[in-house]
Amino acid sequence: MHRQLIARRALLGALLTGTFFAAPGVGADGFSIERATWSTDRDRLVVRGEGADDDRVTVVNAYAPNQVLGSDRIDDDDWRVRTRSPSPVPCRIRAILSDGTTLERDVRRAPTDCAPKSASEPPPPVPDITVADVVASEDSGSMTFVVSLSVTAEQAVSFEYATRNGVAQADDDFIEANGTLTIPAGSLSGNITIGLVDDTVSEPIEAFTLELSSAENAVLADSVATGTILDDDSGNPPPPPPPPGTGLSINSTSANEPLAGLPASPVPSNDLLNSGTHALLVANDLGMHCADLDYQIFSILPPFNVVHAQVLLRGEEPQILDDTTIDVVYSATSSDNDPALANKTAAQRGEPVFKGNFWEEMAVLNDPGTTLPLWYQVYSPLFFGLLQPADLVQDQGLPVPESMKLAGNGIEPSCLTTADPRAECQLLQAWMPGNLDPYVVNDQQRFDRFDHDVNFFNGLLGGLGLGAVIPDTNWFAAEGVAIMPVDDEGRSNAYPLMRVQAIDKATQQVVASTDVVLPVASEADCQSCHARAMDCATITQETYGYTMACTEEALDRHDLADLGGVMTLDGDDLGALPPGDTLEQRLLNTAKINILRTHDAKHGTTLDSRRRVVCASCHYSPALDLAQLGPTDSAATEQTQHISMSRAMHGHHGDLFAKDNATASLFPNMPAPNDPIRLQPVANHLDLYPLAGDSEQTVEEYVLQQSCYSCHPGKRTDCLRGAMASAGIVCQDCHGDMLAVGNDFSHDFPNNAGNIDTGKRVPWAVEPGCQSCHVGDATSQPGDTSGFIYAADSIRLLRAYRTGDVDATPIRATGSRFSENRIVNDQNQPVDVLYRLSKGHGGVMCEGCHGSTHAIWPNGNPNANDNVAAIQIQGHAGTISECTVCHETDQLSASTQDGPHGMHLVDDRRFWREAHKDAAKRENGRPNGGTCGSCHGSDHRGTVLSRTPVDRSWSVESRNRTVAAGEPVGCDVCHSLDKSFER
Incomplete structure (x- = not known):
């Protein structure tokens, strides 16, 4: 601690003083700058050098030392700092060692507009303006907003202010106000007083906003404040308190960190700025992404998140803006009310912060002389030669091709058939905000792609009426963000927040900000069946915040002896131990090893001896088919010879029975939504669910956890969590039971390689939509309602398919005002577009107003991170329904x-x-x-x-x-x- 304090003081001194020795490139004790090079093609500055191990080097602009370019800890006598898109590009850099020693070097190949050109006195700091929220009772007559400056200014600071209606309305609840406030030079704050209207009407808690704009001699760091009015005519309860916990749950990096290396405070969030001139609608595409924590044994899914954003210029007819005028960026942020704050931190568990080992380099098991990163060992088979070992560094996601360059784009041949597919496919990669210095920085990362149109498997599925080029999507896309479900203090948090911001390219000012969830979970409880019960018992409520009961249902094979037997936390029959840095990681790996050994014994494979397996190399998964090729055989894949991943998981497991009770399904079916037993105690129905034992759950809860939530993130993560969950809808009500989901196109592959059954379900393409339950309105319903299960309102359905349909075929009510888009593709096939790809009013994406799939707004937990975006956008949770979000409504016809x-x-x-x-x-x-x-x-x-x-x-x-x-x-x-x- 003492050394860190000295180092920070030394760094501060080196940054602030101008009278120190700065050698040209070599210092004492081997500290040196070997090179400092700017690459215009890569828009990147790389600085490298040598020094003593474990010292930290910070690189700054030598002539503008407040511009910190990054830092690195010296390892094996080497250090390196890389930074993308620095503004400005420095002409000369300064490297500062932990003890304050400094060296300087000119930037090789610096552009002509590098800056500054020479040393000069630093300019006086520019104040940041912030305005605080206010709560007042209506009988107080007024409320006063305090506007603060971060530092005193040498000149007077002025800015404009104006009130904006929320639930509280001007003239009815408060006195509308606008004007200009000036804070004199040398002062640190000013006040804006807004009058309140006191009446005798009992009202709920109401709020309006005060917005600041057009600042002179200062920067608007926080330009919007909320004025909350408490009614004095009735006893309104206070807002719900935040959940217990300490600190902030922020997820800026996917790097691991020993507890001793964690900074004393979390990375700072970028300021939440809104000009009031633009609306920013943002959504994750699926509502839940999953990722393995450990990639040493096998992997089902990589860290890969997708975010879409639309920026609208507000007005009578709002305009959707594109990348010619707007940049969109993201960085990590947090919520004071995050329910995850109740989860244990790594320090509380006494463990290092382990987020995953996706980027870790390890020896190839059958070639111990070769070391490669795990991501390459596992996922290169699915890129068919396009992926190279140097393509990813820590916090960088897998490359994603431009969909409109793939087969079926309607313009040109697939980029994969060209001479240089890596270039022609326009592969782009997303970064975590802390990539340049994990746990220290939180840099804004660009949405690198603007999709005017999206190619959804048109070349593969267009002829089946399941694929198409989706026109006019008009969204910014950040694809492949490699975020993990562990925050920077080691808490489990499946719903981390990213602050998405729209920047005007002409002014470089932030015009709108929205905080959105990037959902990610690693809760795939393979351990429940594939690990030893006594091993699962080591996961305790006291340490981990949950418990795990394991049945050992899959540990009954007697032909594993030659493979090492059953792996446990204590090791296997050969004395080998499960790898892992944490107890959870080792337990997960015991289950993964047991799965590979069971697979080897049953199918004659040698997966456990190879490991680093991606299941989709044999069992095709559309979710991982970024090239949109369909089931493909290659030197590293056999996808046409084996059933799909969906069929292997749903179809196989859905047909299993307990080893001690041949009539008891391990993954039972869900009763219909209108069956009264769903909400009754499962203990009352042991004739139907004999494995329930002394469970205190309802039938609905028990079946859901024993079926979908045995593998999908639900028992602790609550993947299905939005308005549907609040209404009692469960997975099976939309998708059908496991055998229905697993009955897909690949059933004949083992007998007839690649023989696709076009009459069966295609995962990822045949999915229920809004129209499957929202079949009409109060006066207009479909003519054929056979098999429909209506809700009590006689308007909506409780199930997305008809009674008696064993395949759970989604209902298509294309005439409903709530239906998704239907288009005709270039093969003259009508295509019902998925909800996540559809758009509605004014070309706005459906998810922008209603929220992500599986997380339709609002989330029933008022503190949930899912609700933050809608509250920021319109002042309350739920569907974006306030016209003023995008429109100047007084310009519209009443x-x-x-x-x-x-x-x-x-x-x-x-x-x-x-x-x-x-x-x-x-x-x-x-x-x-x-x-x-x-x-x-x-x-x-x-x-x-x-x-x-x-x-x-x-x-x-x-x-x-x-x-x-x-x-x-x-x-x-x-x-x-x-x-x-x-x-």
Whole structure:
């Protein structure tokens, strides 16, 4: 600790003083700068040198030392610092050793616009402006926002401010205000006071925002504050407290770190900035990505996350902007209310921070003289020669081809058939924000691709009506972000946040920010069946925050002796021990080794002797088919000769029975959603579920955990967690049971290589959509409803397929106002586009307003990270439903019904005071009450489709009308139903 303190003081001194010795490139004790080179082609600066092991070197711009370019710990007498896109590119760099020793060197091949050209006095610091949130009771008469400067300024600082409506409305709840505030030179703060309207009406907690803009002589670091108004006419409960825990859960790097190497504080977040001129909608593509923690034995999935973002210029008709005017970047951030703060840190467990070994170099097992990174050993077979051992460094993701360069792009031959496919396929890779100095920096990383269109397996599945070039997606894409489900303090956190920000290319100013979840989990409980029960018992609640009960169902083979027997934490019959740095890692690897040995014994393979196996090299997985080739045989793959990964996992396991009870399914089927036993104790139904024993779960909970959640992340991760989960929908209600999911196109592959059954399910392409349950509205439903299981509202379905359909074929209600896009591809085949690839109102991606698949907004936990984005965007959780997010609504017609799914203006006084009257009179003369009846019902009393996401209040004819969150808005809220039917 003492040495670290001295080193930090030395570094600070070297940065701030200008009167020190700076040798040209060689110092005492072997400290040197061997090279400092700029590469224009790679947009990268590389600085290398030598020194004494374990010292840390920090590199800065020699003539602007506040520009820190990176740092590195000296290892094997070498150190290296790499930085991408520094601004500016330095003309000369300075390397600062831990003890304060400094060296300098000119940057070789520095561009002509490198800067500064020479040493000069540093300019005075520019103040950051921040404004704090305020909470006040309405009877206090006003609330005061305190605006602070980070440092005193030599000149007066001025900026404009304006209030913006939230749930609290100007004139009804607070006095609208705008103007200019000036903070005199030498001062550190100023105040903005907003008047409050005190009334006698009982109201919920309401809020509005104060926005700052157009700053002079300072930088807006935090330009938006929330004013929360507490009602004095009723006892409102306070907001829910944050969960227990300490520190922040932030995930900036996927590097491992011994506890002794962790910095005293987490990496800082970049400031949350919003100009008010743009909207930024962001979503993860799947709602859950999975990744192995350990790659030494075998791997199912790599660290690979995908984020899409759309930037809209607000106005009467918002414009979706592209990469000609906007850059989009991401960096790590956190939430004070993150439920993961309750999880144990690595320090509390007494373990190092282990995030994974994806980038670790290890000897090739059958060629011990060769050392290669694990990612290459495992995943190179799936890249068919395009992947090279030097392609990835720590925190860098797998390369992703431009989809429009692949087969079926409709423009040119596949890039894979060209002379230089690595270049022609435009492979891009994503970075973790801490890649340049893990646990220290949190650098913004660019969304490297803007997809005008997306090729979804058109060359492979277009002829089947399952693939197409999806036109006009118009989103920024960050693909292959290598994030792991462990935060920087070693906590398990499957829902880390990234701060996505839109930057105006002309001004280089951030115009919008949104925090989004990059979901990732490693919870695939192979141990439950493939590890010894006494080994699983070592995972204790006290240390790990959960327990694990293992059944040993898969440890009954008697032909493993020649393979080493069953692997346990204590080793196997040959004395070998399971590898791993943590107890969880070693337990996982015992199960993985046992799986390979069982596979070898059953199928005559030699997987355990090779290890570093990726299952998809034999069992095709569309999720890993980045080249969109379909099942392919090569020197390293045999995908046409074996059933797919989906069939191997779902079909095989779904047909297994307990070894002690031949009639008891290990992975039982889920009762129908209208079967009353689902919510009854499973202990009351042991005739159906004899393995339940003394379980205290309901039938629904028990079956879900014994089936889908035996492998998918659910028992601890709650993968299915959004609005569907809150409504009681489970995996089987959308996808069917395991045998239905596993009954796919590859069933004949072992007998007839590559013989695709086009009548069977294609994983990744044949999936349920919104229209599978949201088949219509309150007055319009499909003609053929046979096999439908309706919810109590008689509008929505509880299951996405018809009763009696053993294949669980998704219902397609293409006439529904809630259906996904249907397009005709270039092979003249109609294609029902997946929800995650569909768009709606104004070309906005569906996930931008509704949230990611499996995590449809809102999450039922008010503190969940999933809810953060919607709250930031519109002020409350749930579907983005406030028109003001993108529109200047006063520029729109008050009577418009051109909103999403045919919506009128939401919470707009022009509409509910006057315009809705004319609309009602017009629509009442039409069948089923016209468009009003579609959502409010033919009786005008309101339906599930007219529910309000937050408390709404209206002042009508001098009376206040309120509808609580979750309640339907009907015409009789404000006046008689008879009046609502007037024509």
